[in-house]
Amino acid sequence: MRRTGYPEVNELVVCKIVKIYPNSAFAQILEYNKNGMIHVSEVASRWVRNIREFLKENQYVVCRVMSVDKDTIQLSVKRVRREEANSKLNEFKKEKKAEKLLELAAKELGKTLDDAYKEIGYTVQEEFGSLIKLFDYAIKNPDLLLSKGIPKKWVDKIVEIAKKSVSEKIYEVKSSLHIICYESNGIEIIKNALLNAQKKYNIEIKYISAPKYMLVSKGKNHKQVEANVRNAAEEIIKNLKRYKGEYSFQIL
Structure with a gap:
């Protein structure tokens, strides 16, 4: 995959780590065939004692472009969500x-x-x-x-x-839900929230084991499928937060 010119600030790029130093790592930005630098402060959200615990030479990582000039492209790993x-x-x-x-x-x-x-x-x-x-x-x-x-x-x-x-591929995206409702009618509250989201977003809901559930969406466009699952999960959590409990989700 080749692109002309330089990446834009805030763009996500796929990189290959080519050299690691105590306080930085140098990477090849594969799409643009340019070199970039990842400062140790942009490797992880927590304190990095040894950069090699997080990055390895020849490792492929997705980075966010922080700044671009003709000499150096500054990259960040920690500013990219999973x-x-x-x-x-x-x-x-x-x-x-x-x-x-x-x-x-x-x-x-x-x-x-x-x-x-x-x-x-x-x-x-x-x-x-x-x-x-x-x-x-x-x-x-x-x-x-x-x-x-x-x-x-x-x-x-x-x-x-x-x-x-080329065939039309069907993508599947899943989200795990952690749901605990402390209300006396908590089971009914959870059931209604899940069913409403299922109807609105046309998703499959699987019961794993209390308090875990899974949302599944399928389609031909990966971004749309992922957005569908995320929107469903966010709406479920939003509706349940009106009641006492513990609610969270994660895209798998």
């Missing part, structure tokens, strides 16, 4: 898969991956934000690709490969 990291890594893996398919298309057209990026790859990223969209539209709306100036020989080859290689 669910953000999981989502970014999932997106990165899909982009790498799309890049492999783009390379296959280039090879069948007698070209290299470098040629593919120069002729259509960077245009696709600018127009649609990601390479995976190239293969999505190849199946759903190839005329849109032509309207964006992508040559017909590329569109025809991408459509051919997309139909063979």
Whole structure:
């Protein structure tokens, strides 16, 4: 996966740790092929006595871009929530898969991956934000690709490969719920809160063992599925907090 220029401040990027020092770590920002630095104060929320307890050379981590200049890109690990990291890594893996398919298309057209990026790859990223969209539209709306100036020989080859290689994947996101209600009718209160969320967000609710429950949502768009689970969990907790008890959730 390649991108031109520099990442933006606050952007999430996938990095490979290349060198570790007592007070910092240097990382390669894979999407942009740039180098960045993680200061020891940005490694973890708690005090870091030994940076090597948290980071290893050749480790892949998701970082948040804190500042950008031509000499140094400052990165942070601690300012990335776990669910953000999981989502970014999932997106990165899909982009790498799309890049492999783009390379296959280039090879069948007698070209290299470098040629593919120069002729259509960077245009696709600018127009649609990601390479995976190239293969999505190849199946759903190839005329849109032509309207964006992508040559017909590329569109025809991408459509051919997309139909063979890209299928609509169903994503599943889960959230654990910890619920204890101290009211005399606590069981009924919990039941109503769960059923209301189930109907509103079309999610599956599983009883694990008191006081643990699990919310499950499925769909074709990972971000939407995750948002659906999060919104359901937050609404359940919000409704239950009117009563005495212990309530929390975590995206798995």
